Amino acid sequence: MTREWGFALRTCGSVLAGLSVLAACSSGGTERGPSPSPTRASPAPTGSGSSRPSASPAAPAGTAEDLVPDLDETKLPKTAAEARAAIGRIIVGQEVFGPDVxxxxxxxxxxxxxxxxxxxxxxxxxxxxxxVLATTTRYFHVPPKNGQGRLQLNVTVTVHHSREESGWETARAMEEVLRCPDQRLRANEQVKSLWGGVLYQGEQMNGWSEDAFNERGKYVGAEGGGPYLYIWNQAQFGPVTVAVAGKGAAGFTDKAIETVVIQGASRMMQHAEQEFGKAAG
Structure with a gap:
């Protein structure tokens, strides 16, 4: 992404630290932690389903970038059909979030x-x-029960033609927060008091992606009232961006929402790096 926006706000180190921990767990092959970004206001769905704590200690010198493989240009999709097929291998299903989703x-x-x-x-x-070659957003939720509201989750994967284009997507996501800290998602949904930040690879323990963008604010919806936590995590590897949005609800702590968002984002970044990264050795 462009460095002009990168220096605007750098205040999301705590969430990225959590992502780095997940990335470290995935180095053994288990788990790792879109212009505008799809989205805070994802396109109207179709088909068959809906829709920063204290900073951790810095990573040892020389380790912040170790978990991001080199991009293998020979693996990159050239057509929309190839990009859609790759998205199918990168995007996650509800099983990644647990049995309640x-x-x-x-x-x-x-x-x-x-x-x-x-x-x-x-x-x-x-x-x-x-x-944009191709993009897909999936919609999940935790059904309301036992006094809890309906927690909503969106996951998005977008494939561009190049790394430069995906970087501009991240830059625009940052610009959107600066321009519109209050946004209307749909007629009956709003997010307010948004703030965001960008970390490049190697900064503040971002060892899991080439660019990481985090957005946070308050969600207000007609169904469950609010305000509740709204969080959007987006990351880039080569021409791919992956993102997860969480819209809070009654009975869910901020920590619980952050955890499921990080689970989805880290798993999809792992899939993207397996799809388009050079093999080790």
Whole structure:
């Protein structure tokens, strides 16, 4: 992403520290921790399912980038069909979040639509921009029970033509927070008091991605009221961005929401690096 936005806000080290811990766990082959980004206001779904604690100690010198493989240019998709196939291998299902999480209805976004944040700070959708080969958002939730509300989760994978294009996606995500700290997702949903930050690979324990963007604020929805925690984690590897959004609800702690968001983001980044990274050795 562009360095101009990268220096604007750098305040999300705690969440990224958690991602780094997950990345470390995945180095043995287990688990690792989109213009505008899809999304805080993901395209209207179609199909069959819906929709920064204290900083940790710095990583030892020379280890912050060890978990990010080199990009293998020969593996990169050249067509939309190839990109959609790769997304199918990168994106996660509800099993990654635990037994309480189920598909929403509808389950997946329209693959031909792209979210855009208007001048009025309201999200709308348009056709795919020229720099996007393919994108998919999936929608999950935890059904309300025992006094808890409906916790919502969105996961998104986007494949661009190049690393430069995916970097610009991250830059635009940062610009959107600076321009619109209060945003309307849909007619009955809002996020307020947003703030965000970017960490490049090697900064503040970001050893898990080339660029990591984190957005945080308060979610207010017609169904469950609020405000509750809203969190969006996005990461880049080569031409790919992966992202997870969590919309809080009654009865869920901020820590619980952060945990499931990090689980999804780290697993998809692991999949992306396996898909397009050079083999070790």
């Amino acid at each position: 189920v598909h929403s209805v509808p389950f997946e976004s329209d693959p031909g639509r792209w979210p855009v944040l208007g001048e009025d700070c309201a999200w709308q959708t348009t056709g795919l921009p020229a720099d």
